[in-house]
């Protein structure tokens with residue numbers, strides 16, 4: 606089968622690999638849509654921490670269920686998506702339902718090979734029914750679930766001001782779920798095109814350029830002196846994350862969806878006087894996937910509005926350098942297989 610292998614940073618190569626064979630407890634999916642994520646782009650760029658090459662990328666996937674061993678409720682030929690987080694089912698996190706942060710977690714396209722191939726094999730318990738969604742919407746369920754999970758952690762109350770730092774697709778997905786939770790939205794990024802997208806397509810009322818020298822004054826003005834009750838980092842930028850605590854209201858919650866590899870440094874008194882809550886938000890769970898699917902079905906979120914680039918599998922390798930280029934105006938690219 607045709608596969609696209611990231612052989613080393615900056616190099617993607619189409620390679621003919623054997624098709625996966627059906628194994629006990631596994632399902633084989635004929636991949637139809639692959640959405641391209643920041644993780645894929647950073648792996649290609651060579652800036653993704655803890656990444657080994659060669660690696661087949663791709664974890665935002667949908668396709669046709671061709672074969673499976675024990676998958677109650679599923680039929681051959683069903684269009685499906687799945688959780689790309691392979692968990693052990695036995696560790697303390699798994700036992701308490703936090704499969705998203707399993708001690709032995711392996712994420713498709715990160716720790717193990719992903720789905721940029723004609724066929725992909727995954728444990729059947731990760732399959733997700735998404736009847737009624739298009740294949741592209743199904744492939745977009747994963748990134749929306751990341752945003753939904755972060756917002757679920759934040760436990761937003763209607764009317765609270767929520768600042769999202771970073772207007773990449775994950776930040777945008779977080780904004781969408783913060784909106785559904787009744788938040789007053791504020792977004793900051795260095796990319797003006799993305800801020801513009803947030804304003805005009807997502808209807809975010811308050812946008813602030815991340816380079817603005819008067820950031821704190823702007824936030825004071827917007828929140829009428831309170832500052833945001835919730836700050837969400839979706840930038841993964843160390844400077845932004847260290848700075849974010851200064852934007853948080855007293856009694857507020859600070860949620861880190863983005864990840865970087867250095868230590869975080871902020872003032873203990875600044876943290877303490879706020880009685881701030883600091884949380885990380887990792888991946889998502891089945892509950893988040895199901896919530897996202899329901900919201901797409903009900904027309905509460907519109908994943909297709911994020912898709913700016915659509916290419917065939919043959920054109921995917923050539924697409925990567927463009928999608929990485931911040932002046933390319935790409936929000937989300939999708940690769941289609943016949």
Ligand SMILES: [Zn+2]
Pocket residue numbers: 642643644664665747748
């Ligand atoms: Zn992703």
Ligand SMILES: [Zn+2]
Pocket residue numbers: 692693694695696697698699700707708709710
């Ligand atoms: Zn586990």
